[in-house]
């Protein structure tokens with residue numbers, strides 16, 4: 233024992249040598265006692281730091297001692313990430329901002345150590361599942377809604393959330409690329425590259441939500457007849473609550489538990505028919521556009537609100553006074569030196585025409601043009617048909633107007649659930665209102681984004697009442 237020595241180190245530097253003059257052998261009864269005397273101060277220091285893992289009941293565990301063993305406990309990145317997600321979800325932010333806050337506030341916790349600390353695939357998956365569960369619990373994500381769409385960008389019609397999986401994949405790829413670049417000149421990195429496990433980066437891409445039979449049906453429907461960018465603009469601009477956003481998306485994805493879905497897919501019910509009219513199967517399309525029990529009041533109200541939004545935008549465009557609230561019925565005629573705008577006005581013609589009371593007529597005095605606007609809110613499978621119907625319906629009126637008022641006529645059909653039209657809302661022979669925002673009910677969007685940029689104060693109508701969409 234005369235030659236036993238040990239070296240004390242601090243901050244990696246040796247600062248003293250201690251020769252061991254006495255001690256005990258393994259198995260000595262004094263051993264545990266001495267261990268306790270030695271480790272007690274360390275235990276107290278750790279306790280004072282306040283670090284540790286917090287249990288649900290509020291208690292914190294920082295370390296456990298057993299025999300000659302010490303285990304330290306700390307909060308993992310995953311817990312910290314989820315804690316931040318909860319914090320964001322409790323906030324008053326709107327749907328889009330909540331997604332952005334999770335991406336820029338919670339995900340960096342994962343991003344920072346990603347690629348350095350190895351993440352088991354299962355943990356990545358369960359963290360994403362847990363995130364979605366939290367969203368659902370806060371009303372921000374419908375449990376039957378498309379997961380893939382949640383992670384698609386706003387422009388593509390998704391919710392713009394970034395998954396833990398994508399974050400880790402992204403970060404790992406970047407580190408791999410960096411190491412590959414530097415490896416030829418660095419021995420450590422080249423060894424690192426040699427040991428790189430190829431399966432790590434192979435967190436493969438899944439299929440897209442647009443191809444799913446039910447979830448992607450609406451998307452495929454409107455792709456054929458509408459401008460997707462404009463149709464999904466509401467996700468970026470409307471500033472809806474996350475629960476409203478989730479409800480609209482779930483309706484588009486046929487994810488709502490309507491009676492038809494309950495009967496045909498979940499088999500929890502026998503009768504798929506509508507609970508109101510008891511005639512057709514109760515599908516989302518039926519509720520939003522096909523139920524005769526809703527046609528009289530709910531659809532009418534929705535139609536009038538939409539027409540009102542178009543009307544107010546047109547008035548603002550021509551510098552006319554706009555109705556103060558969206559519940560106020562506009563006056564039949566408003567007029568200034570630039571334009572005359574008729575609301576739901578019966579137009580007298582020398583000979584009867586089939587339809588003479590369109591929703592809105594705009595007479596642009598400066599350009600001697602008149603535009604007839606009629607609003608239709610067809611279901612997404614019915615857009616083209618409705619558009620043709622309307623254009624045909626007002627053909628007679630258009631000819632009369634051209635003769636009687638000596639103006640060039642144009643017709644404009646505004647339509648709804650189905651997204652925005654690629655060019656004009658119909659066949660406007662002339663398009664004097666480049667700046668008029670083209671609307672659809674679940675959303676509202678500018679005819680082209682340039683106009684909006686010039687006019688950021690545009691009175692975007694908000695869909696505040698989700699019953700409007702489903703009603």
Ligand SMILES: [Zn+2]
Pocket residue numbers: 506507508509510511512518522523524525
């Ligand atoms: Zn019905």
